[in-house]
Amino acid sequence: MTRVFAAALALLLAAPAAPMAETAAQTVATGDLGLVIERATGSVLLVDQSDRAALARIGGLGDLSHASLVYSPDERFAYVFGRDGGLTKVDIVTRQIAARVMQAGNSIGGAISDDGKLVAVSNYEPGGVHIFDADTLEMVADIPTGSKTIGLVDAPGRRFVFSLWDAGETWIADLSGEVPQITKIPGIGKNPYDALITANGRTYIAGLFGEDGLTALDLWDDTPTPIRVLPGYGRGERQLPVYKMPHLEGWALTGRDFVLPAVGHHQVLWIDAATLTESGRTDTHGQPVFAMARPDGRQVWVNFAHPLNDTVQVIDTVTKQVIHQFKPGPAVLHMEFTPRGHQVWISVRDAGKVMIYDTRSFEKIGEIDADSPSGIFFTARAHRTGL
């Protein structure tokens, strides 16, 4: 069956793109593939989880420092959000750029709607959100905010939620009707720097840089109002310099808690998911950047800001204790678990490697050469709200 299909596909592709036909046929199944951002060279590396190997490099994506991407529901297309405002649609079956637009001057991530039809990009300059047809990359909505816009996520019901760094507001854009409906929620707090949405699409949490604390919104509420979470969590403690903003994307929900990086404190914070109250703190090696839960929620892996970014700590979520610490190499930028959590892939920028570890034995089981790797994105994200 597969061979017949592959042969048919090869025939189909033979006329317009003969050299690609064979490769395309070999990569029809994309469920265990992923892309690694190569930030300095403007390329993405197509990787195979099962083979722990790089399959192809796709270039021409512009400035990919701080780039991220989302996948189409069929796991064939990746929408890559570049720092320079470029939005690139990459076809991982043909290993080619399918479409590309320069949509702003300076961007910071994006999201895809629950139905896979719309791709939204949040921009610093000019501040706001642009929404595109996922098929053609034609712009279908322009939502200027007058502020650097961060923490853009998808929410169920063809909605996007994002926050305004300068204005301290969260906006909900509902694209389910003919005309986008915008709900503005003020009073989120000073300088929200990133946000997350829970996998069920109910709770949106914005982290604040300008004050200690976070703000949650219950999106099941008809008129969501800001809920302060851990207000003044570092009160009385000296605020430490933050050399890299933490990330809340890749949120971590363990058995019953969220785990989030503190800002200006070398800690991760535990928040009871039901009551949104503090349930613990764990001291860490440095300023956490990502606190990522293994998919089963039993472990949280944490990396750190410059100059302590050569180290990773693993925290057990039952005891909230650090159970393992190691140094993958210089400049650990990102971590991505396989969907069932048996492995973690770690990008080590200055080593030029993606390193692969077994999450139970902590043994290194492989590595892949990559050029200044940063974000790692497996296609299984296609089926997760908020990723």
Added chain:
Amino acid sequence: MGDPRGHKVAPILGLACLGLGLLLLPDTARAADAPDPAPLKRLVHQDCGSCHGLTLKGGLGPDLRAPALAHYDPETLRTVILDGIPETAMPPWRPLLTEQEAAWIADYLLKEAPK
């Protein structure tokens, strides 16, 4: 002005600690008198670039390319790098950089920083 982290402490605590101290110092902090351009350039683009963009054209933090910094004199810019800007996301880099290194970076940004 000497390096406050290595040279002052080492004679008191002995050679073993000198070794440890040097290990703990970032590479960029060792040659305080003559900053090594390569690691500093890397720091500017990779680490300042976390907020200001790899190409320094701005991100969460502002544009750091020479025309955007024209209103700064080198002394002031060095101080901003070392002490940060209170009430903003710009942190003090004094814990990680010597005065000479900060001066080198200020000079680099004002004169040479590429697009």
